[in-house]
Amino acid sequence: MTEAKPVLSVRDLTVDLVLGDGPAAARRPLIEAISFDLKPREILGIIGASGSGKTVLSRALVNWIEPPLAIAGGSVTYKDRNILTLPRGEMRALRREIAYVGANPQGALDPTLPVGRQIVEKLRAVAPEIDRKEAEERAIALLDAVRIPSARSRFHEYPSQFSGGMMQRALIVDALVSNPAFLVADNVTQPLDVTVAAQVLRLMRELTVRFDTAVVFVSSSLPTVAEVADTVLVLEGGRVVERQATKSLVSAPTHAYTRELIGQIPQLWTDTSAPAATAEDAEPVFSIRDATRSYKVRKRGTFAAMSTVRAVRNVTFDVFPGENFGVVGESGCGKSTLMRLLSRLELPDSGVVLADGKDVAKLSGKELMQFRKNFQLVLQDPFSSLPPRTAIGAILEEPLRTHGERNGKAIRERVLTVMHEVGLPASLYDELPLGLSAGQRQRVNVARAMVLAPKVLIMDETLSSLDQTEQFKLLKIFEDLQALHGLTYVFISHDLAMVRRVCNRVAVMYLGEVVEIAGNERLFFDPGHPYSRALLSAVPTLEARRYKPEDCLLEGEPPSPIDLPPGCSFASRCPNVFDRCRVESPALTVRGRSDFAACHLVDPHGETARELVEEPA
Structure with missing residues (x-):
């Protein structure tokens, strides 16, 4: 033939x-x-x-x-x-x-x-x-x-x-x-x-x-x-x-x-080592309590009627000093809205976000400027986030000038120091970003955040537009920066392989809610929520899969955040659904010292996460 x-x-x-x-x-x-x-x-x-x-x-x-x-x-x-x-x-x-x-x-x-x-x-x-x-x-x-x-x-x-x-x-x-x-x-x-x-x-x-x-x-x-x-x-x-x-x-x-x-491919299950959990007896750098954020959108086919999109619903967790805290979930689950709440780009409709014990909604004047300095944000797109006609040195100088630094020599020295720390050669100081690769542009974004010597970096899909080689290099830079400056990271990502490599604890979001919080090892080897298992079954990997796609993988889209179903919001896509799921919404239930899952299959009589956290003063 x-x-x-x-x-x-x-x-x-x-x-x-x-x-x-x-x-x-x-x-x-x-x-x-x-x-x-x-x-x-x-x-x-x-x-x-x-x-x-x-x-x-x-x-x-x-x-x-x-x-x-x-x-x-x-x-x-x-x-x-x-x-x-x-x-x-x-x-x-x-x-x-x-x-x-x-x-x-x-x-x-x-x-x-x-x-x-x-x-x-x-x-x-x-x-x-x-x-x-x-x-x-x-x-x-x-x-x-x-x-x-x-x-x-x-x-x-x-x-x-x-x-x-x-x-x-x-x-x-x-x-x-x-x-x-x-x-x-x-x-x-x-x-x-x-x-x-x-x-x-x-x-x-x-x-x-x-x-x-x-x-x-x-x-x-x-x-x-x-x-x-x-x-x-x-x-x-x-x-x-x-x-x-x-x-x-x-x-x-x-x-x-x-x-x-x-x-360079991160291993999910073959390499059983993972970042160890940080001590939780310290005061958290971030705390979020029962935070909710909704938006009004116009109903299709009407002139004035409005619907409510419930983007974030009753989210509660802490982030501790020196921790790498991951937030994962599908597109539309509320990750980016949560990022805007943590960085005070938006305020919650209800609930509270605490930074160093202070309600960020009540900050103003010098306190707000200090918050902006200590809690920096690095976004996803390395191309549209940099002004194309401004030299790289001037881009990195601007945050220092905004926060009151006037000594030109000190500004230049600080910028050159940070450029060296993130792997940018000093020769780029007077160059425009037009000729830079995606990896170099993202280094400029990280340097722009680091130039103010922050305590926390919130990374919103910061590595998702880069290939695995550039991700590998930047993750090494993040490790070095954390060791040098004692940084705390919040990684908001859909890349579970990256999360497996770098995060101590992980929150899993679905349709605006946190449905699981677990240490790295617990989440990848013993997830408590069926949605977490579905995410893990879908990760591209060269390893033998721990969770089979045919048993876990989801089809279609999540329910609309405008018209949420009764009971558990995951019930329509869950392979383990039963009658109780369709009428009663599960709370985050304790699975261990600091692990929680919002599923009726977890001990139905366990303590809930909300009962274990102290209410804000």
Whole structure:
């Protein structure tokens, strides 16, 4: 039996960065002499660190290379034609057969038009013979196929009404609506939480069978690629350094770079060591008691009627000096709202947030300035959080000047000291952030927080936009800073592998509530809540899984925070649900000295967390 003809053949593909104009312009190769074949229904994984050329390669495969980049050689053959040399009109006709999905779902669609309408317009642009009604039905069927809940009604909603996971699936529909022969998926799971990412990975596998589509799956995470790919191609410095079947590459990598990537992957269960719990007899640096935060939103289809979104509900916990405290959960669970409460960007509707024993809502004047100095926030996006036309030194000087420092020499010395501590060379002091990598930009963000010598850093998805190599480096910097300055960290993240490596205790949030608080070891080896087990079952890993996805993994979206169900809010997705769950909401119940879980399967007569914490004075 003859082997099927490849869907795509790439030979000696080279893409250069062109610096300057004319024949004398300098050129630097970003990817060089890359060759491979993509077979029908195959999922080809491409991995590599930031800067290895993954995104340049993925865009070249769909002929989407624009200045200052230029094709310097090679071919990408589809249907016996090199698509890199096709006239624009012929290439436009092929767009219905070639699809691309990127890693930024929220910025990919027009926010002023309903999602379904945009998908229909894309389909009719590449297939004008299809009438609008047929196009709408095809789009709705695909939205349902990728498990968008209530697909027919969601068809008419705007991008702002979709969660991050739903937006990513909607973009996959946008790519698949014309039944392409192959799909390039460039880091599509990186911005997603683990449960949604797991659904997308399963979806990729289903697409190859259901729609007869071959997939090029690009990622910086080898465990993610290993979940879905048949074959893996490893990029380093723009060149292919290894290609093997997935199982063979994981078990017996041949190249030193591949072994280095595997060595940087955090272990969840094989390495049983974890950060030890900190002493809880000290006064907490943070305390939050019964904090609630809601928002008013306009009801769809009305002019003045409003609904209430209950973003954070009755949250209670302490954070102790020198601790690394993690907060995890799916998108929309309330993590970022909780971050805004802890950093006093917003105030709770009820309850209290205490910093060093003081109610942050009552701080003003000098006390508030001192709070801002001691409790610093580092956000997720390393690109939009820095002013592009301000030198790095001036960015780092600004907090010191805001807090009253006037000695120019002392300011410069302090900034250079902090730059050294976070791994930024002094030569960047007068440079703009435009030329920095994502990892370097995030170092600038950390330095901007550290320049005021804070006591606490609140890290809101600070590492989620970075590849595993950069995460590995920054986590080492965080360890060094903590040892040097006695810092306390609050890590708000959906990356459980990172949390496993660095956090002493972890709070698990679901639909605005904390459903479990546990020490690192207890959470990963003996979680008390079914939702915690579901999160752990979805983590991409090269290890043998402790929790099986088929037993734990969630489908669909959480209930709406506008219309919360009675009883336990997790009941509609819980594999262990019983009658009591649907009528009675469980409180956080003690499982050990400092471990709690809000589940009726935990001792129903145990003490609750609220009974064990002292009420604020």
